[in-house]
Amino acid sequence: MADITQQMNNLSVEQGSQGNGSSRSQYVPPHLRNRPSGGNGSFGGNRRGGFNNNSFGGYDNNRRGGYSNNNNSFGGYNNRRGGFNNSRGSGRYNTPKPGVGRWVDGKHEPAERNDRLEKELYGVDDEPTTQSSGINFDNYDDIPVEASGEGVPEPITAFTAPPLDPLLVENVKLSRFTKPTPVQKYSVPIVAAGRDLMACAQTGSGKTGGFLFPVLSESYMNGPASVPETAGAFSSHKVYPTALVMAPTRELVSQIFDEAKKFSYRSWVRPSVVYGGADIGGQIRNLERGCDLLVATPGRLKDLLERGRVSLANIKYLVLDEADRMLDMGFEPQIRHIVQECDMPGVEDRQTLMFSATFPKEIQYLARDFLKEYIFLSVGRVGSTSENITQKILYVEDEEKKSVLLDLLSANDNGLTIIFTETKRMADNLADFLYDQGFPATAIHGDRSQYEREKALAAFKTGSAPILVATAVAARGLDIPNVSHIVNFDLPSDIDDYVHRIGRTGRAGNIGIATAFFNRNNKNIVKGLVDLLTEANQEVPDFLSKIARESAFGGKSMRGGSTRGGRGPSRDFRKQGGGFGGSSSSNWGNSSSSSSSGGWGASNNGGYSGYSGRSNGYSSSNYGNPSASNSWW
Numbered sequence: 001m002a003d004i005t006q007q008m009n010n011l012s013v014e015q016g017s018q019g020n021g022s023s024r025s026q027y028v029p030p031h032l033r034n035r036p037s038g039g040n041g042s043f044g045g046n047r048r049g050g051f052n053n054n055s056f057g058g059y060d061n062n063r064r065g066g067y068s069n070n071n072n073s074f075g076g077y078n079n080r081r082g083g084f085n086n087s088r089g090s091g092r093y094n095t096p097k098p099g100v101g102r103w104v105d106g107k108h109e110p111a112e113r114n115d116r117l118e119k120e121l122y123g124v125d126d127e128p129t130t131q132s133s134g135i136n137f138d139n140y141d142d143i144p145v146e147a148s149g150e151g152v153p154e155p156i157t158a159f160t161a162p163p164l165d166p167l168l169v170e171n172v173k174l175s176r177f178t179k180p181t182p183v184q185k186y187s188v189p190i191v192a193a194g195r196d197l198m199a200c201a202q203t204g205s206g207k208t209g210g211f212l213f214p215v216l217s218e219s220y221m222n223g224p225a226s227v228p229e230t231a232g233a234f235s236s237h238k239v240y241p242t243a244l245v246m247a248p249t250r251e252l253v254s255q256i257f258d259e260a261k262k263f264s265y266r267s268w269v270r271p272s273v274v275y276g277g278a279d280i281g282g283q284i285r286n287l288e289r290g291c292d293l294l295v296a297t298p299g300r301l302k303d304l305l306e307r308g309r310v311s312l313a314n315i316k317y318l319v320l321d322e323a324d325r326m327l328d329m330g331f332e333p334q335i336r337h338i339v340q341e342c343d344m345p346g347v348e349d350r351q352t353l354m355f356s357a358t359f360p361k362e363i364q365y366l367a368r369d370f371l372k373e374y375i376f377l378s379v380g381r382v383g384s385t386s387e388n389i390t391q392k393i394l395y396v397e398d399e400e401k402k403s404v405l406l407d408l409l410s411a412n413d414n415g416l417t418i419i420f421t422e423t424k425r426m427a428d429n430l431a432d433f434l435y436d437q438g439f440p441a442t443a444i445h446g447d448r449s450q451y452e453r454e455k456a457l458a459a460f461k462t463g464s465a466p467i468l469v470a471t472a473v474a475a476r477g478l479d480i481p482n483v484s485h486i487v488n489f490d491l492p493s494d495i496d497d498y499v500h501r502i503g504r505t506g507r508a509g510n511i512g513i514a515t516a517f518f519n520r521n522n523k524n525i526v527k528g529l530v531d532l533l534t535e536a537n538q539e540v541p542d543f544l545s546k547i548a549r550e551s552a553f554g555g556k557s558m559r560g561g562s563t564r565g566g567r568g569p570s571r572d573f574r575k576q577g578g579g580f581g582g583s584s585s586s587n588w589g590n591s592s593s594s595s596s597s598g599g600w601g602a603s604n605n606g607g608y609s610g611y612s613g614r615s616n617g618y619s620s621s622n623y624g625n626p627s628a629s630n631s632w633w
C-alpha cells in the first residue's frame with residue numbers, strides 16, 4: 001500500500017499524456033510499455049468476449065462470489081404441504097438436512113458440523129473472497145460511542161456465551177471474528193434486554209453483525225413462534241418469518257443474506273432473500289422450503305404480501321438497514337404499508353432496530369413511529385470517514401480524467417479498484433475504454449439486468465475483473481473484500497454519497513486509498529470535502545482550500561448541500577426537544593453535547609408522548625475513550 005501511495009504522489013497529469021507514438025496516440029500504461037506490440041494485455045482478444053459486454057463470455061464465472069442467491073442451499077425442506085410451517089411450534093422438521101438444526105419440544109438441536117458446508121460458507125484462509133480484519137482493527141476500540149436513552153445496558157467486551165448463544169459464538173469463530181466491533185458490543189445487550197435500537201455507525205464498522213448477532217442469538221435461545229391460530233386454510237402456502245430485515249438494494253439484501261447463512265449455520269433459523277428484478281416464482285419456491293429470517297427489498301416484499309405468500313404475523317424482530325437510503329430511493333410508502341398496514345405485530349409487540357448513516361428529519365419521523373423508547377447509538381461521528389482510508393484529491397479537468405485514471409490504475413497492481421461515475425452512460429463508456437486499454441474492467445449500474453449485475457460483481461469479487469466501474473448503485477453497504485482503491489472519477493454532489501463510496505475500502509480495520517478527481521464543476525461539494533478531510537486527519541491540498549475560501553463568499557455553507565440535511569445531527573434528537581424533563585447527560589468523550597431546546601418538543605404527536613412525562617428516566621453517556629477521540633477518525 002505504501003508503494004501505491006508513493007507512486008500516486010509522484011503522478012502528474014503530464015505523465016498521463018505521453019503517447020506511444022501511434023497516430024491515435026493511444027495511451028500505453030506503464031506496465032505495458034515495454035511489451036511487444038499487438039497484444040491488448042493478458043486478457044485481450046475478442047472484445048465482445050471481454051469483461052464488459054453482455055455476453056459475459058470472457059471471464060471465468062465463479063459463482064461463489066456472486067449474488068445468485070435464489071438457491072437457499074440450507075433450506076431444503078421439501079415437505080411443502082405438511083411442512084414446518086404447520087407444525088405450530090414443536091417437532092418442526094421430519095428430515096434433518098446438512099447444516100440445518102431443529103427446534104424440538106422447546107429445545108434447540110443444532111445440526112452436526114459439515115466440512116463441505118463450512119468451506120462453502122466461511123471459505124479458507126487467504127482466499128480472495130474472504131476478508132479478515134485488518135491491522136487497524138484494534139483502533140475500533142478508540143471510536144467514541146454515545147448511547148443514550150433510558151437504562152442503557154452495559155456493552156459486552158467479547159463474543160462469549162452467555163450472554164450470546166453458544167452456537168452463535170461458534171459460528172462467529174468460524175467467521176474468524178475475534179472480538180466485537182463497537183456497534184456489536186452495544187447491540188447485543190440492547191436487543192437481549194428487549195429494547196429497540198436506532199443506530200448510526202461509520203461505514204465498514206460491522207453493522208450487519210450488529211443486528212444479525214443479537215437477533216439470531218435470541219432466536220436460538222427462544223425458538224420459533226407457532227403459526228397463528230387465525231391462519232386460514234391457505235396457511236401452508238404462506239411463510240411466517242420471525243425476523244424481517246429490509247434494505248434498499250438487491251445487492252445489499254443478497255449480502256445480508258449471505259452473512260445470515262454464515263451465522264445461522266446448524267441452527268433452526270432458515271434465512272431467505274427476496275428482491276425485485278429476479279424471477280418471483282423461484283423466490284416463492286425458495287420461501288416455501290423454509291423462511292425464518294427474511295431479508296427483503298421493500299417493493300418485492302410488498303408484492304409477496306399482496307400475493308398472500310408471506311405473513312408478518314410472527315415477526316419478533318424488524319430491522320431496517322440503510323434506512324436513510326431507503327427513504328432516498330422513495331421506499332417510504334412501501335415500508336409504511338408493510339410495517340403499519342399489514343399483519344405485523346405493533347410496535348409494543350416486536351423489537352425494532354433501525355440503522356442509518358444519517359439522521360435527518362424523515363428518519364426521525366420513522367423512528368418516532370416504528371420504535372418504542374429506543375436506545376440511540378452513535379458510533380463515531382455520523383458521516384465521518386475512517387482514518388484507515390487515505391484520501392487523495394487531485395485537480396483534474398474533465399478531458400484529462402481518463403488519462404490520469406490510466407496512470408493511477410497502472411500504479412496500483414494489486415487489490416481491487418472501484419471507479420465511481422455519476423452516470424450510467426459514463427460507467428459503460430469508461431469500462432469499455434479501460435477494456436480497450438488493456439485493463440480488465442466490468443461495470444455495474446441500474447440499467448444492467450440483475451443477471452449482468454450479479455455476473456459483474458462475481459467477476460470483480462473473484463478478481464477476474466479487478467476493476468469495477470460503478471454508479472451510486474454500488475456506493476452503499478457493499479462489502480467486498482480486498483478493495484484497496486476507490487476512484488471518484490466523478491465526484492458526487494452530496495458529501496454523504498462521497499463518504500459511502502469511499503467506505504467500500506478500509507473496512508474492518510483494513511487500509512485503503514480513495515482518490516477523487518476534483519475540478520471547478522465540483523465546487524458545490526468543496527466545503528464538505530475540506531471539513532471531512534480535516535476531520536479525518538487527511539491532507540487538504542492548497543487548491544482545495546483556496547476554492548473553498550472562494551466558495552465561502554458564494555454563499556453555500558452546508559457541507560455538500562444535501563437537500564435532506566446531509567449529515568444530519570449525530571446526536572439523539574430527543575435531547576433537543578423540550579419533553580425530556582429531568583434528563584441527565586454525562587459525556588465522557590469530547591464530542592460537544594450541548595443540548596438545545598426547541599425543535600422536537602411538544603408539537604410531536606403519536607409515539608412520543610410516552611417519553612415526555614418522565615421525570616428521571618433519561619440518561620446519556622458517552623463511553624468513548626476520551627483520550628482517543630482524535631486518533632482514529
Ligand SMILES: Nc1ncnc2c1ncn2[C@@H]1O[C@H](COP(=O)(O)OP(=O)(O)OP(=O)(O)O)[C@@H](O)[C@H]1O
Binds near residue numbers: 132133207477479507
Ligand atoms: N467483529 C468483527 N471482527 C472482524 N471483522 C468483522 C467483525 N464484524 C464485521 N466484520 C467484517 O467487517 C466488514 C464490514 O462489516 P459490515 O458490512 O457489517 O459493515 P457496515 O457497518 O454495515 O458497513 P456499511 O456502512 O458500509 O454498510 C465485513 O467484511 C465484516 O465481515
